[in-house]
Amino acid sequence: RYIDDGYLPESLVNYTALLGWHPETPQELFTLRQLEQSFSLAGLSRSKSVVSRERLDWLNRQHLRAALADPDKSAGLIQQARAEVAAASGLETASVRPETVATALRLAGDRLTFTKDLYNAVPFMFGDPALDTTAAEQALILVPHEFHIPILNALEHALASEVSESWIGFAKSVAAAAQVPTKHVMMMLRFALTGERFGPKIPELLDALPVDSIKRRIRSAKTEIESR
Structure with missing residues (x-):
């Protein structure tokens, strides 16, 4: 049992x-x-x-x-988690990449008691998040409304060229461009990338997600806010 x-x-x-x-x-x-x-x-x-x-x-x-953390054991756990993510998400197992599962397991960290918890812990690693949920709203309300679009515009502009600095430095540069506190940039990134208030550290998440996915999620966040 x-x-x-x-x-x-x-x-x-x-x-x-x-x-x-x-x-x-x-x-x-x-x-x-x-x-x-x-x-x-x-x-x-x-x-x-x-x-x-x-x-x-x-x-x-x-x-x-x-x-x-043990190469002799991790491969089997990754394959197990891969099948569990597919079952929980409705995705085809073939579309759940082992590399993505491995990264998701690392990001989820102590939020996992079992590998079967992975999809519920970090669903945003396997698809774009819903931004019209209560969880997303709890993240968004932490940033003053008048800062939402300026921050997203600044993020779009900054991501239009290759990021050559650390993600912390990137966030500070965006904050300076939008004339807002860095913490608000971080929370807007969390809203756009995860649709949740809590989760992995933002720099680690930015490292884990493809840049194209980051750009797409920021555009989606902007569309969501502008439609309200």
Whole structure:
């Protein structure tokens, strides 16, 4: 059942070991090899074990992150997540690129308890976001209305030529051109690129998305705001 729910075998072994055994150190995250080396009968507890799904979920997040960083394990997880994204999104599996899935897994980070959470965590990595939702509005209202179009115009102009500076430097240049605080440029980028208030760091997202996609999403954001 737990495997079917998406828990990794190493997470279940780790969790089960800790139910009745107390290691000599505060360490909670163990690989199977580490458990073999650390386990001792002296650490067994006589008290009743308390089952905590929250603790199991935490362990699975940590083991998932470690597995994704391991080339021997990550390929299988990427293929698994690819099929799960296709099922959740309605996309054809062939159209879900493994490279995009790998990048999305990295961006999602600790937001993932299971690989099957990927599409809901970062749907904007697999298609342009809807900008007429409550989630999008929560991002947009953080920027004064009179700044919306000037910022988007400045972004369009800046992206018309190749970006030769860091994305932070790019955002500061756009802010100077639009005569607005940099934080408002960042939030307008978040609105246009993700349709959400929270998510990956904007520079990381800008690195992850193709420039053509960034330009298209900014145009769509401008169209959405102008239509209101």
